[in-house]
């Protein structure tokens with residue numbers, strides 16, 4: 563199988579060149595594997611061009627190719643979207659990826675290879691490449707989340723309808739607090755390349771509420787939208803969803819709205835959708851979006867919207883995010899009758915954790931920040947009067963799409 567090696571020399575702490583020179587390439591030669599090409603990306607957007615040119619030069623037909631990718635989730639996102647946007651008369655072959663985590667957060671890698679304290683730091687980063695060189699070809703097909711931003715259905719008279727924007731995520735699609743954090747943390751990247759910049763941006767945004775409404779559709783085969791019941795640790799039908807009327811409508815305001823595909827975490831310890839990789843792997847599972855939502859009006863102590871109410875709720879939102887670092891304990895948090903966040907009892911859950919096949923997010927026109935959508939770190943803006951629709955997708959067949967060596 564043709565083999566391409568790519569790394570982003572500026573992702574994360576910029577150590578990927580040394581890692582490839584000292585460990586990845588020597589490991590390949592120990593196994594008598596000679597890559598067809600080894601390339602460092604030279605700019606944003608380059609990874610997609612490298613892969614597209616490689617496919618054009620090597621793939622005689624629909625034969626699969628292997629790509630060893632040293633980067634974070636952002637470069638993978640870029641690569642998937644670049645290939646999707648290339649005009650091509652034939653479907654692209656299946657791309658088998660061996661990931662070398664070199665970014666800041668490495669959500670996909672740390673979900674597939676949950677880190678442990680005992681890992682040797684270098685050997686830990688080589689697990690996917692080890693799976694590739696072992697020749698066992700054990701891989702999982704990646705599901706994708708396809709987000710379409712659409713303009714209002716009625717165009718302004720005299721103006722052509724705005725084109726739809728499409729972005730494909732392999733990890734996360736979010737709005738509300740997470741999209742605001744990613745929007746603001748990008749501005750902090752140059753001064754703070756570490757994950758601390760996400761915490762700084764979180765503090766800047768923790769008191770905001772987002773005015774929007776959302777709809778949820780069942781995943782294929784499920785019949786209903788599911789919600790996680792922490793008491794039984796099972797997915798159960800959402801109270802609004804029946805086989806006859808499956809669509810769930812939720813009204814804002816929202817504080818948190820984040821949907822994952824393939825992953826259970828966004829950083830090694832931040833297990834925000836703790837059941838998020840259940841549907842990966844075995845055949846027969848249909849792709850799903852796991853959506854983590856926090857809406858302040860579920861709080862029994864809520865009476866009116868004011869600065870003081872938002873400041874008080876910020877502490878509860880902070881407790882939810884903190885519990886996500888405790889092995890995903892946030893999905894079991896509840897309100898007691900006074901609105902205190904507790905880990906036991908049978909009050910309403912603080913988090914609504916839904917599993918669906920698609921969701922729609924329609925921001926109120928007046929709320930500019932509710933128009934941000936984050937797709938694997940890329941920030942998109944919903945046009946006024948428009949909405950975002952995110953749909954889970956599985957590869958069309960075994961010979962196309964992406965899979966990961968695990």
Ligand SMILES: Nc1ncnc2c1ncn2[C@@H]1O[C@H](COP(=O)(O)OP(=O)(O)OP(=O)(O)O)[C@@H](O)[C@H]1O
Nearest residue numbers: 573574604605606633634635636637665666667668
């Ligand atoms: N040579 C390059 N120079 C500048 N930017 C680059 C180069 N190669 C890739 N990029 C850009 O770097 C951005 C960040 O890369 P990547 O996602 O790999 O790392 P990260 O952001 O540090 O990690 P993570 O996504 O896990 O947080 C990508 O959006 C990509 O477009």
